[in-house]
Amino acid sequence: MIKHHPKFSLLKSFVDGDLPASLAAGIAIHADMCPICQQKISQLTEQVAEASFEQDILIKTPVSESAHTLEAAQMSFDDIISEITASDDIAPAKVIAKEKLITFKGMQYSLPNALRNMELGRTAQIGKLSRARVNLGEGEIHTNLLHIGPGGSIPEHTHKGFELTLLLAGTFADEQGEYVAGDFIMLDKRHQHQPATEHGCLCYTVANDALHFTQGINKLLNPIGAFIY
Template sequence: MINYHPDSRMLNEFSAGSLPLAQSACVSLHLNYCSTCQRESRKLQQMGGMLFERLAPCEVDASLLDSVMSRLDEPAPLTYEAKTTATDESPALMRRLMKGGYKDLEWDRINSGLQISRLHTGDVENEFALYHIKAGRTIPRHTHKGTELTLVLEGSFSDEEGIYQRGDFLMRDAEHEHTPTAAKSEDCICIGVLDAPIKFTGWNYRALNPFLSLQAH
């Protein structure tokens, strides 16, 4: 059962197409697991369409129209898709971003319990990465200089505020300080989307803070 969801503001911005691409991909992947948020997103899109239809027509500058028409040939935006096979449980969008499976990715070893693989979304302002936390291991205690979105893909983890399982979606910011810890029974793989570097608060990791930077691409 999914217990954690995007808030109404974020879901509204996602439905309106105004979220940054990496954040939108994270919300879209949550919708792959969550029928409740799927229904809410469709309602918001329908409401937006009704409001759009009520707008009075206006003249469009020819150069603007040419610009819009040229964008029709661009790749389609990232959207959620239902799972297509019983043998591959990864969401279709996740398979598209990974261009294969977890084993095909390049993983950076942060410490003995944590590996990170940064994926390309085309968003140059938000880092989109996979975090592989070994069973029972912990990400060092930290807070956030900006916004951090997290979506659990495999396994589960906990922090000072709760336990998060497959499909759960979290948003953390500078008001939150936590120590994510994978369940002892299995490894945890989750998505992390950052618009600013995290800030370690534990004394043994604080020296790293000046060297942390986003790797958005």
């Protein structure tokens, strides 16, 4: 059962459309797997929509110009209406898109809908870790599909920023316990963790800073930090 969910403030920003694509997609994928959050998002969207359109929002304009501006705005609205209605084209009904597959180490996974049109980089590998970058162009926020082969783990680490790990398939465990597909694990710099997987897993990860390895020899594994980030 899914035990880890996005917190309310994140759901709210999601509904408001204020999150970067990487995190918004993470929440969408989680919600597809989690009826509880799906329900919360629907309710929240309905409320936000109602509140947005309930009141007349006055566009602030200097008093002396307001009459003139209003008139201009009205005119341009009329123009927009005739421009829009001049075309009789209607939008096609949504076609259920074909499943998109991705393969790591010979294992095939179905790509979540939210990632369907994102540009994926080539898969790179170090040991049991395979990584495909999701190229979203969000600067310091890096997004990856990370596959950990059976028996693999990520050395204990912390990070300066946030790190979202969304388990897409398989299971893994850390000091906090076992995680299943759909678990939405948001960590910040206070946490240390060392995920390990017995049978292998695929994660969607979003982080805004390289990971820092905290244990002895693993400090020498800095490339892994950069690799995963």
